Amino acid sequence: MKITKQQAEDYLLQMYQIRAFEEQAEKSYMAGKIHGTMHLSIGMEASAVGSISTLEPTDFIIGHHRGHGLTIAKGADLNLMMAEFYGKANGYCRGRGGSMHIADVEGGNLGANGVVAGGIPMAVGVGIGLKMQKEGRVLLAFFGDGAASAGAFHESMILAVLFQVPVVFICENNQYAMSFRTSDWADSAKIAEFGKLYGMPGTSTNGNNLLEVREAVQKAVEHARAGNGPSLVVNDTYRWRGHSKSDRNRYRTQEEIDEWKEKDPIVRFTEVVLKEKLLTEEEIEKIREQGYADIEAARAFAEASPEPEVATLLEGVYAP
């Protein structure tokens, strides 16, 4: 799949921004600046950027708890995002949601979700609405391999097919649901089979290969836009960090983690763009610096931002 120089720059920048955001999140957490927990997506950048690169700005995504990367790929304002991570008043959710609930509804990001598989049934409803609205818009619905074991996923697949919704279900299979090894019950190919069983196209990709992810999701998006209904794409990938802040990694080996680090999706992409002569080493380095600088600016913005006022505590439960 061919991409332009501009696309190469954009995708690389987003992947570096994600990597930098996650590294900053971890640092801020370790420094005691964050109250709560977080789920980092380092190692999964190609799945987020490759998938979402296929959308128009007016399209939607709905996410899961490991949602920082998805949010950045959907074009979030990094300052408002970091401010939300810090629980600040000017964050995307006014400090109410935090890491696990960042949403940018105006920007077409219908939110991360603290309940595993919590976004999948809603995705069906978004799809029904999009179909009724007839504007040709589509939704990418992200969830983890763990969510694919939940009843909500299976019920939703059936409704999605029944109503032929313009939704691409994207399973980010990072091999584990907390400590549960997903290969104990399914691999990416088997999860993709579920799609076919329920009556929609199902494919799996090397989720660390941005161009491969992009190609598979592009096809599914076109299928949905053309009114041909839902698809399931499974991106096979890995999370480098523990499940959340409290993970002791007892369930996997350092060798396994190191093996996957060898398959770094950013490195892989830079190798391709160098080979294709889309970007030079110097240009790549500039983009990397830019990504990290953007996140450093977001950190400074977030830290300088105000805390929510306690007087506003009871606001916002009901719509007027």
Next chain:
Amino acid sequence: MREITYLEAIREAMTQEMERDERVFMIGEDIGEYGGAFQVSYGMLEQFGPERILDVPITELALTGAAVGAALIGMRPIAEIMFMDFTTLASEQLVNQAAKLRFMFGGKATVPMVLRTPSGSGTGAAEHHSQSLENWFTHIPGLKVVQPSTPYDAKGLLVSSIRDNNAVVFVEHKLLYKTKGPVPEELYTIPLGQADIKREGKDLTIIATAVMVQRSLQAAEELAKEGIDVEVVDPRTLRPLDKDTLINSVKKTGKVLIVHEAVKTSGIGGEFAAVIAESEAFGYLEAPIMRLAGEEIPIPYNRMLEYHAVPQVENIIEKARDLAQLKV
């Protein structure tokens, strides 16, 4: 007596019951190698093996139903739901099945299971990992609901819950897991449906649950310095409720403040208040029954907002002081 934490007390109760009774087993998410999200079952996989520590993928409804089914044919499962928020997913099997099978089958079935789950805010885990939903389950005839506030109570009540022939929802609190207290090494039981007076006093009764028991005891110490003598009553079991202990305490003090973390509207405090108002304690009341509970909002992420969303020690002191001074 030796001191251990609340979470160690829970682990010890499960371990000793599993050693004593081979019908007892555990089922839940990440309870094996990981040791449970809060490390409650840490080490139990090594001791009991995967035949009795059933680690499952994300399947709240199925794992709860599996416990119900196993209980129905004479096993004694302990199901763990990682956060109380996810009992919303488990509740079909719990509420429609576990709670009703015995009655529906004319008394010919029993469902001796425990569903353990941590509730509560204070960890920055935000809207989806911080709720206190215990009162939902108290509304269901056929379920028992237990909510311990100390390591001692946690062990004794969990052993009773495992041995009980009904479905018991055992509600733990995240902020109590690391708290320490004296716990006997041997097995003992605390009967379900028995409240405990955590502190005796004569001026005012505070009825509190879970972490609010600890906060109320701290508040009582402060108020004692002002000459206000507070009695703190912990119902420990919400269903069946030990009404007599609540009523007798209010008859003694004439004033009552109810404190819980769950949202005030339709919270368990309304039930406590009604029990008192319907009883002979009504004639002893020297002031209106008061409640202090969670605000009418989901639990927010921001640390300060989260702090103010539920009662804190200073709120209890203030409310109790006002009530103590109130003359009607």
